[in-house]
Amino acid sequence: MALAKLKQDATLARLAGITLPEGATWATAARSDALARLSAMGLPTRRDEYWRYTDPASLIVADAPPAALFDNGEAPLFAGVDRIALVFVDGVFDAAQSDDLAGAGIEIHRLADVAQRDIHWAKDLYGTLESRGQHPVERPLAALNTAIASDGIVIRATAKVQKPVHLVYLHQSETSDVTLHNLVRIEAGASLTLLETGPGAARLSTCLEVDIADAGQFHHIRAQGSDHERRAVTHCFAQLAAESVFKSFTLTFNGVLTRNECVIDMRGDDAVAHVAGACVGDGGDFHHDDTVFVTHDALRGESRQVFKKVLRNGAVGVFQGKILVKQGAQKTDGYQISQSLLLDDDSQFLAKPELEIYADDVACSHGSTTGAIDETALFYLRSRGVPMEAARNLLTLSFLAEALAEIEDQALAEELQTRLEGWLARRA
């Protein structure tokens, strides 16, 4: 189908300013392919079905809107965890602040380095899941990421890796515009926990491709940083082989615009995929969008989507979640819940839950709710002496608890819980 003229012109104009990262390597071919994909589909506009609730304009404009730096005085997240920390400052890898790119049962490189070398598993993965994830719904900003990302982290787990890898995204320049592309390959029976924290830039685009072999496990916990004016578009593409496990949780505070897309392809039998998110937004500038697509293409797959949003003072939350069960994916167990707690009448939650099922022996359910604080519970707490603000906060945290419960590691979950308490206290 031919692109609308306007869209094509806009896309060409935007791409004209882009130079792909240099060097005659395998990466150059992958980037050109991505650019070609992007040119064919065009950059998104609000007319596109999956951008109706979120305006992509500020994610696309050539000059990223600046974002003031913000220090809430809290210590860096997960600093006490025994981990491999890899630090990017406004997209530039900071070797001095980072741990060695090494660990037991793990192979770690920078994308900037592997692009020059023939590391076949990285080469096979780069842009591959992203490209496959363009159907049936186009994700042009992911293709843009693949085309222009010059750095990121590339990880291969060959055993059960004990130490989490922590990607720390620091934001120190008000005008930074950053694109990072990360790859994770979990070999059969291996496992890895990946942590990602921080705003990373005034405008950050990350793309994560995760390939999990048989019985591999991948755990992903992310906190997107509390800078008020930051923008982010993130993509995660995961491919699951038999009996593998994928679990991802994202906590979002503040920021003017966040679009998190997660695309999961369950290709092997008996795989498990959980995607969860908790977001808290305050003010008319806050817009947070979770867009999830889970495809069941194998037997007995189990998938869960659990998303909770707390919105106040005109904040906007969006959830677009789909479960697609292909023909033959019998005994699929698919679950999806998206809920918002609106703390006032100005805030808004827009949800588009979808089920598309072509197998006859499956159990799939989805639900979406929007509600206010339960006045009866609020009075009950106050009648026991809990002050109004504390009672509201307790009920707000209890609303988010179901999403946080998706995090398996108790210590990490508690650390995020403490951050939420801090956020609520700052806003009291």
Place this chain on the structure above:
Amino acid sequence: MLEINNLHAELETDADVTILKGLTLSIKPGEVHAIMGPNGSGKSTLSYVLSGKDGYSVTAGSAMLEGVDLLEMEPEERAAAGLFLAFQYPVEIPGVGNMTFLRTAVNAQRKARGEEELSAGDFLKEVRAKAKDLQIDADMLKRPVNVGFSGGEKKRNEILQMAMLEPKMCILDETDSGLDVDAMKLVADGVNALRSENRSFLVITHYQRLLDHIKPDFVHILADGKIIKSGGPELALEVENNGYADILAGAA
């Protein structure tokens, strides 16, 4: 302790519905008063108005706790001042653990009164001992507040909260409903253990049986928003035997 004088209250949303129509009641320190009365006569409304629930407007009269105007205070301030209501229908709060809830409440009240907060260890010790008396097991303490509790378990949980908060003025709204015979005994023992010369009780009930266990000093009959008759424990027996017809006819 509690002085209620000529209290009038109507629905906030509908001024045509007046529920309390001139209620007067005086409870001295250490006393136990019982209120009985037909369904819909305003017993729960009285407990809500005293504890500060939204939805009611007081149009006349007063309610003072130890000389302080209750009606001017927020619900949490009333609690810190020593008022406690055991709800007729305790509220379920998914996602908030019973222990977290109890500790938050205990420490919030201590803080409001300028007292030191209870340490985690001391708190735990105290809850465990009191829960044991009420036969509330460790599992119930861990679960979200009242979620999945049976009717009787919810009522026992109310009494546990009361025991932890050590209020001065305790209002029990039909705490006996939904309790089996043994649980009623447990709850009554819990209440009696708290009886002291500095603590008063207002026990709302439909049945004489609870009053066999918690012996009241005074019994009042509330009908159509007013106390129409007061007496000693024998009044409860009269209601048990004859119903309200005679009393209502006598008051008319």
